Amino acid sequence: MADTGNDATDHPNEYPNEYSHESPNGHAREDAKVHPQAHPRVHPDKRSGHHPRSFGYTMAIIAILGLLLLIVPSVVVLITSFTSGYSLKFPPPGLSLRWYKALLFDSPEIVDALWVSVKVATLATAIATVLAVAAAVVLARKRTIAARLLDSFFMAPLTVPSLALGLGILVLFNLGSAGLSFYSLLAGHIALCAPYVLYTTSASYAQLDPALLDSSRCLGASPWRTFYRIVLPALRPGIASGAFIAFMNSFDNVALSLFLSDARTEVLPIRLWHIIEDSLDVRAAAASGILIAVTLVSMLLMERFANASSNMSRQIR
Amino acid sequence: MNPTQKLTARRARVRSGISGLSDWWLTLPLGLFFAIFVAVPLLLLAAISFHTDASMQHWGVNQYQRYFTDPYNRGVLWSTIGLGLATTAVCIVFGYPIAWLYTASAPKWRRVILLCILMPLLTSSVVRTFAWVVILGNDGLIDHTLMALGWVTYPVKLLYTPSAVVVSLAQIELPLMILPLASSLGAIDTRLTEASHALGASQWRTWWRISMPLSVPGLLSGALLVFTGAVSAFVVQTLVGGGQLMYMPFYIYQQAIESQDYPFAAAVAMILLVCILIMVTALNYFGRKTRGFIHG
Numbered sequence: 001m002a003d004t005g006n007d008a009t010d011h012p013n014e015y016p017n018e019y020s021h022e023s024p025n026g027h028a029r030e031d032a033k034v035h036p037q038a039h040p041r042v043h044p045d046k047r048s049g050h051h052p053r054s055f056g057y058t059m060a061i062i063a064i065l066g067l068l069l070l071i072v073p074s075v076v077v078l079i080t081s082f083t084s085g086y087s088l089k090f091p092p093p094g095l096s097l098r099w100y101k102a103l104l105f106d107s108p109e110i111v112d113a114l115w116v117s118v119k120v121a122t123l124a125t126a127i128a129t130v131l132a133v134a135a136a137v138v139l140a141r142k143r144t145i146a147a148r149l150l151d152s153f154f155m156a157p158l159t160v161p162s163l164a165l166g167l168g169i170l171v172l173f174n175l176g177s178a179g180l181s182f183y184s185l186l187a188g189h190i191a192l193c194a195p196y197v198l199y200t201t202s203a204s205y206a207q208l209d210p211a212l213l214d215s216s217r218c219l220g221a222s223p224w225r226t227f228y229r230i231v232l233p234a235l236r237p238g239i240a241s242g243a244f245i246a247f248m249n250s251f252d253n254v255a256l257s258l259f260l261s262d263a264r265t266e267v268l269p270i271r272l273w274h275i276i277e278d279s280l281d282v283r284a285a286a287a288s289g290i291l292i293a294v295t296l297v298s299m300l301l302m303e304r305f306a307n308a309s310s311n312m313s314r315q316i317r
Numbered sequence: 318m319n320p321t322q323k324l325t326a327r328r329a330r331v332r333s334g335i336s337g338l339s340d341w342w343l344t345l346p347l348g349l350f351f352a353i354f355v356a357v358p359l360l361l362l363a364a365i366s367f368h369t370d371a372s373m374q375h376w377g378v379n380q381y382q383r384y385f386t387d388p389y390n391r392g393v394l395w396s397t398i399g400l401g402l403a404t405t406a407v408c409i410v411f412g413y414p415i416a417w418l419y420t421a422s423a424p425k426w427r428r429v430i431l432l433c434i435l436m437p438l439l440t441s442s443v444v445r446t447f448a449w450v451v452i453l454g455n456d457g458l459i460d461h462t463l464m465a466l467g468w469v470t471y472p473v474k475l476l477y478t479p480s481a482v483v484v485s486l487a488q489i490e491l492p493l494m495i496l497p498l499a500s501s502l503g504a505i506d507t508r509l510t511e512a513s514h515a516l517g518a519s520q521w522r523t524w525w526r527i528s529m530p531l532s533v534p535g536l537l538s539g540a541l542l543v544f545t546g547a548v549s550a551f552v553v554q555t556l557v558g559g560g561q562l563m564y565m566p567f568y569i570y571q572q573a574i575e576s577q578d579y580p581f582a583a584a585v586a587m588i589l590l591v592c593i594l595i596m597v598t599a600l601n602y603f604g605r606k607t608r609g610f611i612h613g
Contacts, residue, residue, distance in 0.1 A: 252442055
């Protein structure tokens with residue numbers, strides 16, 4: 001410990017005066033255990049060989065690397081989608097809109113898949129929202145074992161691998177000799193969407209002041225009136241962010257749709273999956289570019305209207 | 318809650334028509350739907366996995382025996398679990414600093430960081446996987462950088478390796494680790510860290526002894542989300558892993574669709590499901606233990 005002398009002089013600057021008479025005691029005991037020979041006032045930072053600011057620097061550097069890791073891939077895809085070449089070379093040899101044109105005008109199968117995806121995600125989110133909000137307003141206030149069990153049952157699609165659920169639903173439809181159709185796909189996606197809406201709605205409902213319901217009743221409002229005028233407006237941000245996440249997840253799902261869609265009901269992510277797996281067609285980059293742009297715009301809209309991002313960060317726990 | 322609030326809450330529960338006992342019927346539509354399209358399919362899956370032949374005439378544990386006696390099958394299981402654990406580890410290494418930066422930043426920067434976290438979370442996972450194919454592939458970003466630096470003279474094979482799968486999966490699952498960690502770190506009473514500094518502990522010591530232990534609930538829920546997501550990530554595993562690397566989800570798909578061997582596919586699905594359930598139970602158990610520890 002060559003720099004012991006420095007520490008003794010550094011020390012008073014590091015701490016406010018009111019604490020300084022306490023710290024030597026604490027240090028003396030610590031040091032007696034760890035380093036019997038060390039000077040009692042050795043600063044712990046120096047003792048372990050760290051610069052006092054090293055913590056902040058190390059964490060900030062790793063964090064910034066991590067944040068770059070999060071956004072760089074999307075940026076790379078966006079740039080690649082404007083390539084003028086025939087391959088996914090990065091950096092691209094030149095910029096053009098040719099692959100966006102090819103996607104929009106010469107790829108009916110991708111556009112068809114997009115419409116199937118939008119239809120399934122919209123319908124599944126709408127139905128799941130109605131079912132899940134109805135269940136949430138009951139379950140959120142109950143602390144009984146039955147309510148908790150039912151709640152975890154409704155959360156099951158979040159932990160059960162969608163592939164297993166999809167295979168199960170496929171077997172169910174085959175047993176009923178119903179075969180695959182748009183409705184089998186829809187059924188799977190409703191099960192996928194419901195937990196998100198249930199979760200965010202329950203979280204919003206838990207924050208609702210019970211006194212409001214009470215006063216509404218005291219003033220003579222019927223339960224339905226209370227629901228429409230008090231409960232529903234208070235739950236709206238929760239419902240909106242849940243529905244938003246549900247829609248995004250349904251739109252994005254591959255594992256479930258893999259078993260539940262046939263040639264007529266192929267969804268966009270599966271179409272893209274096939275393209276990327278087979279041929280690495282640059283149209284996949286253009287489609288990805290459009291999806292990234294749509295995500296960004298809808299996120300900013302949600303942020304504006306429902307403050308969804310703060311809701312989501314609070315509620316995903 | 319103070320006593321008055323408690324009383325109000327109880328009165329509201331007892332008298333309010335919306336949350337009274339008679340309102341269980343509101344859970345009925347979702348309950349019925351889930352019974353038919355979640356519970357029955359999973360039970361069917363379990364039942365099918367206990368059939369010995371593809372035509373499903375005879376009962377038995379044959380499929381499970383067949384799975385566990387074959388070293389190839391066991392290898393697929395281990396590499397899937399290993400993938401989940403490695404991805405979780407990488408997510409913890411990057412997740413903690415980002416969550417720390419988020420809680421330590423001014424509100425203006427928090428919005429920027431939150432956008433960086435949520436944007437990838439909401440982008441389609443096929444798109445994000447595709448991004449990794451572009452970055453890691455031949456003529457991709459990494460290849461170009463390495464060759465420009467003169468470190469290599471020929472394209473390196475990065476795609477279709479296990480580490481490529483771990484890195485891309487970690488990037489895709491990272492937001493799910495950061496969000497619970499950030500809310501856990503943000504909920505820590507700042508007086509605790511201040512007291513630790515005042516008593517002479519370095520920032521590192523405060524981090525290891527105060528902030529990290531108190532954020533364990535967030536860590537556990539993050540680890541749960543990342544692990545379950547990673548082991549069942551069909552898209553990343555197939556596109557970045559390629560045909561050579563086999564993981565459980567694609568194995569299920571291959572056995573069911575390509576080989577039409579439903580009992581075996583169902584058995585593989587049940588094994589994956591049981592692995593996830595074991596992980597969930599273990600993490601919940603630790604979660605309960607640490608919660609008791611944190612709140613005295």
